[in-house]
Amino acid sequence: MxxxxxxxxxxxxxxxxxxxxxxxxxxxxxxxxxxxxxxxFGGIAFLVTRFVGGRSHAGGGHGHGGGGLLLHNPGKYDCLVGLLTLGREGRLRRWMVDLAGLKEGDAVLDVGCGTGTLLMAAAEHVGQSGTLRGVEPSSEMCAGARLKASERGIPIEVAEAWADALPHPDASFDAVFCTLVLHHLPKDVRETAIREMRRVLRPGGRLVLVDWQKPRSIWGAMTSGLLLIHILHSFGSGVMPLDSPELESLLKQLGFGSIDRSAFSGSVMGATVGRLAL
Ligand SMILES: C[S@@+](CC[C@H](N)C(=O)[O-])C[C@H]1O[C@@H](n2cnc3c(N)ncnc32)[C@H](O)[C@@H]1O
Structure with missing residues (x-):
């Protein structure tokens, strides 16, 4: 193109x-x-693949989930997110958090939480009575998230676990986020992972799925600093367009009464938000 x-x-x-x-x-x-x-951006994408280090994991094969492209360098990941978003990470995280309509006291789960930045952005919305949990299969990213949260004095709990085998009871969260993770998962793992996210949501719960999507216009494509990153990043990883009818029909099938879509930054990053009835 x-x-x-x-x-x-x-x-x-x-x-x-x-x-x-x-x-x-x-x-x-x-x-x-x-x-x-x-x-x-080609240079930055080169740095991403060269230094943050993705490694495919075939999965446990013992009924404990697994499979995906794991990241292993929390410090470099944070640095690169800052570069890739052209210093707008704070804005990006606020956009993601606002999509869930969080309230004081909400229980929040972030699936594939990486270094936990989103949970930290959610902290002020849920207050001291809320709970912030993350799951992440990479032990290095888990450690990075715990360290960053403790340095900022924000109480988050991060468990080493896979998206398609969440270690939480049914109906235990008011909001579940999964941001920039779905494209890291093999196709067959994605649906199981989304079913798991639905399982742990309470009535009235919100599911926020954010990932790369195809730009909607040439202008959006040209002016978005994220476009080339998206193109380069998608080689070999099979990006799932978030506005796909398949995703919407899966969410409907899983009982989400309302499903909305929105986009950030020239439309290359899209969100699908499903809400369960009370
Ligand atoms: C691009 S990062 C996104 C991290 C974070 N959600 C964010 O918004 O910054 C993708 C994360 O998904 C994790 N991941 C890969 N496969 C996974 C799986 N099967 N289950 C859960 N997380 C997975 C990677 O280790 C990595 O930390």
Whole structure:
């Protein structure tokens, strides 16, 4: 896509220039934006794959769940999220947290919580009477989340566990988040994981699924700093478009009475929010 736009823009610019039109700068500027994306974000994507380190895990095979691309370097992950979001991580986390409509006293679970940043952003909404729990199969990410939370004085509990075998009783949470994790899961694990998230939700509970999605417009694609990261990141990982009818029909089948979708930053990051009736 980027190659087609670059070639098209370059050709249009050259034709206009040869015809003496001053409009040649418009397509040239477009080509410049694309090339800047390629250099800056391509470089960052290289760093992501090179240093944060994903490793596939085939799963336990003993009925305890498993399977997915695990991350193992909490410090570098946090650093790269800051870079990838162009310093807007705080805004991104607020957007995610607001989707769940959290209240004082809510019990919150974050599935594949990584370094726990989302749970920490949720803390002020649930107050001291709320509970913040995360599950994460990578022991290094769990340790990173616990350390960061203790440094900030925020009481979160993180368990080493898989999304498709949650270690919690039925109906134990008011809100369940799963952010930027589904594309790390093999296709066959995703549905089981979503069923597990539904199982642990109470009546009235909210499920917030956030992941990469295809941009809705060329303009959104061009202006979103996250686009190339999405394209590069998706090689080999089989990104599941969150607006897929399959996801919506699964949520309906699981009893979610209301299902909404929204997007952050040029539409490349999308959310699907399911709400259970009381
Ligand atoms: C891109 S990170 C997202 C972390 C965090 N949710 C966030 O928003 O920053 C994806 C996380 O999913 C975890 N993961 C991979 N496979 C998983 C699985 N089967 N169950 C739960 N988490 C998994 C990885 O270890 C990694 O920490």
């Amino acid at each position: 980027a190659a087609i736009l670059t070639a098209g823009g370059g050709a249009a610019s050259l034709i206009l220039y040869l015809h003496g039109s001053s409009l040649w700068v418009a397509p040239a500027a477009g080509v410049g934006i694309i090339l800047a994306h390629l250099v800056v």
